[in-house]
Amino acid sequence: MFRKRHRKTIGLAAALAALLGAASVSAQEQLDATELVERMSAEIAGLDAFHVDGDAYADARLDAGQIIEHSSQVTLKLRREPSAIRISNRSAEDTKEIYFDDGAVNVYSTAENFYAEAEIPQGVDSMVEFAVDDIGIESPMLDLIAADVADHLLEDMESISYLGTSLIRDRVYHHVGIRYPETDVQVWIASDGRPLPGKLAISSKWEGGAPRFVAFLTWDTNPEFARDTFTFVPPDGAVQIDFADKVTH
Numbered sequence: 001m002f003r004k005r006h007r008k009t010i011g012l013a014a015a016l017a018a019l020l021g022a023a024s025v026s027a028q029e030q031l032d033a034t035e036l037v038e039r040m041s042a043e044i045a046g047l048d049a050f051h052v053d054g055d056a057y058a059d060a061r062l063d064a065g066q067i068i069e070h071s072s073q074v075t076l077k078l079r080r081e082p083s084a085i086r087i088s089n090r091s092a093e094d095t096k097e098i099y100f101d102d103g104a105v106n107v108y109s110t111a112e113n114f115y116a117e118a119e120i121p122q123g124v125d126s127m128v129e130f131a132v133d134d135i136g137i138e139s140p141m142l143d144l145i146a147a148d149v150a151d152h153l154l155e156d157m158e159s160i161s162y163l164g165t166s167l168i169r170d171r172v173y174h175h176v177g178i179r180y181p182e183t184d185v186q187v188w189i190a191s192d193g194r195p196l197p198g199k200l201a202i203s204s205k206w207e208g209g210a211p212r213f214v215a216f217l218t219w220d221t222n223p224e225f226a227r228d229t230f231t232f233v234p235p236d237g238a239v240q241i242d243f244a245d246k247v248t249h
Contacts, residue, residue, distance in 0.1 A: 033162040033176045034154065037187070039195045041150035051223035052076040052144065056089070059211035067211065074215060076141045077229060083124050084230035087141050098137060099232040100127045106232040107137065107243075114239045115232070135243050140202055140213050153187075156180060165191060166199075169216070173198050182206060194221065 044050075054074040059067055072091040078084070085100040094111035103122050108115040120130050128145050131137040146152045154160065163175040166188055173188035188199040202213045234240070 031162050031174065033160045033178075034150075036162070036174050036176055036189050036195070037153055037160070037178075038150045040187070040189045040197060041148055041153075043195050044144065044149050045147050047078075047221055048081065049079045049223055049225070050077075051220040051225075052141070052217050053220075054141075054215040054217045056140075056213065056215040058213045061207070061211060074141055076144065077223070077225065078124070078145060079225060079230065080124060083122055083127060085124065085127065085145060086230050087139055089139070097232075098131075098139060099230060100124075100131070101230040101232070105131055105135065105137075108232065108234075108238070112239075113235065113237055114241050115234055116241050116243045118243055140200065140215065143200070144197070153178060153185065168198050171198060194219070196221075 052075070054076075056072045056074045058070050058072070060070055061067055070091065072089050074090075075086075075088040077086045082102070083100070084102075085098070087098040089096045094109060096110075097106075097108045099106040099108075100120065103119060104117060105120045105127065106115055106117045118135055120127050120135075124145060125147050128142055132142065143149070143152065158179045158181065160179075161177045163177050163186075166173050166175045168188060172191045174191050176187050176189065178185045178187070182205060184203045184205055186199075186201040186203075187197050189195050189197055196217075196219050198217055200213075200215050200217065204211050
């Protein structure tokens with residue numbers, strides 16, 4: 001009985017969403033998706049510092065094939081001059097943190113109490129490129145750090161679409177979808193005030209169950225950081241390991 005009701009609910013919801021979504025896009029089809037992403041990118045690039053908090057949800061596939069969802073709280077703190085970044089991903093069992101500061105990157109896990117450290121180029125873009133390409137750090141929040149977020153998001157895309165407007169936590173956002181060979185990315189950009197993203201979704205198209213990462217974002221564009229915000233000090237008993245051991249999150 002539950003399965004039948006569940007299927008019917010999904011079917012009605014999908015039909016209603018399709019109907020309303022089509023009307024929304026038709027009413028505002030003049031908006032250009034690429035221009036919206038470029039506007040968002042310029043806004044982020046113009047910030048000397050920012051603090052983003054997010055509720056994040058990531059799918060995982062169990063051995064039996066069941067898709068489950070892990071939830072966490074993510075935080076991104078950035079200062080452009082001198083360049084420094086701190087990313088935290090906190091779940092009920094563990095907190096993983098990435099520190100970029102003064103030519104060094106540190107990744108730390110509270111659950112295992114280990115950390116990895118490497119020298120890294122200075123400058124936000126150089127740090128991020130090195131972290132992703134050379135060290136293999138994976139964090140969806142890095143997509144919001146580049147000085148030219150639009151160039152990063154639009155590179156290698158197959159298509160980009162404006163999908164209308166969405167109401168998220170009492171605010172209206174422009175909904176943009178970007179397709180890549182391996183993933184689909186959706187970003188919701190505020191329609192009023194600063195054109196900053198309020199939601200980010202990344203779907204892996206060819207993995208079983210098409211797992212997704214979704215984050216709802218809240219921005220502070222005028223943060224005050226404590227002196228030691230971006231400085232990593234290994235806790236007592238912490239063990240240093242190599243990045244070859246795949247300390248990523």
